[in-house]
Amino acid sequence: MPTLKPVLTICGFAAVLLATTAVQAADKVLTVYTYESFISEWGPGPKIKAAFEETCGCTVDFVGVADGVALLTRLKLEGEGTKADIVLGIDTNLVEEAKATGLFEPHGVDTAAVTVPGGFADDTFIPYDYGHFAVVYDSQALKTPPTSMKDLVEGDPSQKIVIEDPRTSTPGLGLLLWVKSIYGDKADEAWAKLKTRILTVTPGWSEAYGLFTKGEVPMVLSYTTSPAYHMIAENTDRYQAAAFSEGHYIQIEVAGLLKNAPQKDLARDFLKFTISPAFQDEIPTNNWMMPAAPTSQPLPEAFGKLVSPAKTFLMSPEEVARNRKAWIDEWQAAMTLN
Secondary structure (H helix, E strand, O other): OOOOHHHHHHHHHHHHHHHHHHHHHHHOEEEEEEEHHHHOOOOOHHHHHHHHHHHHOOEEEEEEEOOHHHHHHHHHHHHHHOOOOEEEEEEOOOHHHHHHOOOEEOOOOOOOOOOOOOOOOOOOEEEEEEEEEEEEEEOOOOOOOOOOHHHHHHOOOOOOEEEEOOOOOHHHHHHHHHHHHHHHHHHHHHHHHHHHHEEEEEOOHHHHHHHHHOOOOOEEEEEOOHHHHHHHHOOOOOEEEOOOOOOEEEEEEEEEEEOOOOOHHHHHHHHHHHOOHHHHOOHHHHHOOEEOOOOOOOOOHHHHHOOOOOOEEOOOHHHHHHHHHHHHHHHHHHHOOO
């Protein structure tokens, strides 16, 4: 009868090797730059982190900044020395400027599952959610909400709105492009009129929406999906989005792979994960946006009650990159008129 000692020795070596490999995998840290609301305790980040860590044998380190615009600014400051593997949370209005940094590389991921209004597709950035911008109003404070951008621009100055700054906020930039899409060369005139209705301009969405929900202003620039949060989480239909007859500008949020990513293979796995049901399931009722790929279950009933835009506005990333500075300068000039 042959001795079992060699067999036990081999088995012991295999066990040590497997344990060592598992520890090494667990030591891997995937660094994802994103925006703060994504990784807040009520956002999708914590659940997405847990779900991916179950499959990757790694640790996901979310690094939060205020907004998508701030993400791009941070990357420009860090340059090739950035520690990020993935950037998640800029939108299509910023992708051309992001590519111009030279910090990103093609993702190499099959995105056939992705479906977004306007059909945006790109070899560097992958859409993971979208939402149409909208004026969200308090139905208890405002009985006759605007039904068009023209109504908003030319309406009663005593009925105020809070908006976000296009220099620091992706919703702020979205509103600027929405106004530009409708008014074209006369956008500065529209801003000069709308200025009388603006209570304040905040650096980001969180500050603006906080003022709105505290009752300090009856309208806020947000998303058509925002009322779903109040219907589902708070069981109230008090807050509604105004349907604009001209149509609504869309925000498509994307994720991209850094060229110098320390964990490039893990980063690609995470990008694939963003368009899987495990990730997409967390978008509607945690990020309060529309999923960009299939979910495992139908969306909650509240999503069927949301505004469905008659028309979607979306400028090409190239057009935004060419004109962003000039259009922001135009906005600033109009907003500072007496």
